[in-house]
Amino acid sequence: MKKSAFAFTVLLAASLALVGLALAESAHTESAHTIRATELHADSQSDATTLATLPENTTLEVLQRRGAWSQVKSGAQTGWVRMLNLRFDAKSGAAPTAASGSTGLSGLLASGRTSNSGTDTTGVRGMTEEDLNKAQANPAEFQKMQTYATDKNVALAFGKRSKLTTATVPYLPDPSTADSNAPHSGSN
């Protein structure tokens, strides 16, 4: 009884610490650079006012993304560029914590503890090649996985309740068969 109360307190403290870190993380910006001359727009659309044309290889701070557009800061200017005109720079120093996403999961999934075991040895680090090599097939766990499969109605209901609008979109062509010399219009 005493042991699990202690464990709970440690877990709660860790979760709170991670929430705190996550809030700090949300202020953290990403560093990227342009891979071609890129127009900086006042808003996240092609017909918004062009504020400047940023040269190829301009280093930027990326503030946020909205669809195909990223809001960036270049020197004193802030504006929007097409996100695929950017390549991100490798982070130096410590890797970001798992709480750096912003899906509202900060701290919720931090523990990695499975509820069935007192100590967790599988959850402390990411899967490696060695983990795969040593793995024994687990048919019982697979049967458990199957219990969560949804039927079509549940799947369709997901879309409806989420108010997602389905669209007819053809697959993109295989570039090895398409004309690979077609001009690319990516600098707007």
Add this chain to the structure above:
Amino acid sequence: MRYLAQLMTACAISLVCASASAQFSFKLPGTSNPVDLGNVFGNASKMVKGIDEPEEIQIGQDFAATLLGAKPMMADDHMQRYVNALGHYLALQTERPDLPWTFAVLDDPGFNAFATPGGYIFVTRGLVQRMHSESELAGVLSHEIGHVLRKHYLKAVQKNAGASLLGDLASAKSGNSQIKDSIVNFAKNLYSKGLDKEDEFEADRIGVVIAARAGYDPYGLPAVIQILQEQSAVDSNFSLLLKTHPPPADRLDRLDKLMKNQFDTLPGATGELIAKRLKEY
């Protein structure tokens, strides 16, 4: 006399199925596993025709059990139900809506996603946590769905597994432990090495379309690839994924050339906060 006839037939078959003879263990009559000669011919014709859907699903189930042997599922009913609802909804936007699409979140702090033939798809807890929006998670799941639609893992089996493994995969239902072991070993090797890079590029370009069809912002997947760009391969959370996929910059270059402005007029939803979804499911 019967013994000699069977021995000679076994030798004849060895000559016919050259690669099979290296891997089949022909046991002589009187021992515990006599050769089923009818099965050998049956196997050869399956190899020529390809793998049918029930066999594809069986292979996928064995691959899935292998992955679950490396990392178990997260003990979180809400998360598992949610990812199944989202994933299955995405799969319905494709030409194979009736596969037994099943999704799972592994209890793994690393950043990874896997698919098996037949529609069994995995993401890790570490991946889900690092998503900035539901549209990013939808992008990842759509990429994995693309691997299943184009049978990338199945092609790897056909290309690399050899005649005997191929032929016996469906009869793995018989419970022959040697065959099961071969399948499991093949799976481990495949997930450690990764697919051909062209398969990854194809899954990317299919993935953005599936997300768009479902009503999500198709730039979710490219945004995830940008996350990968920032990571060091030395960080064990990302090392397996970075090792088994083409460089993120190459993936973005290809999507860049293909996507252009085509998706600009679609609504492109960001989706719901995952923390909120866990309360719905």
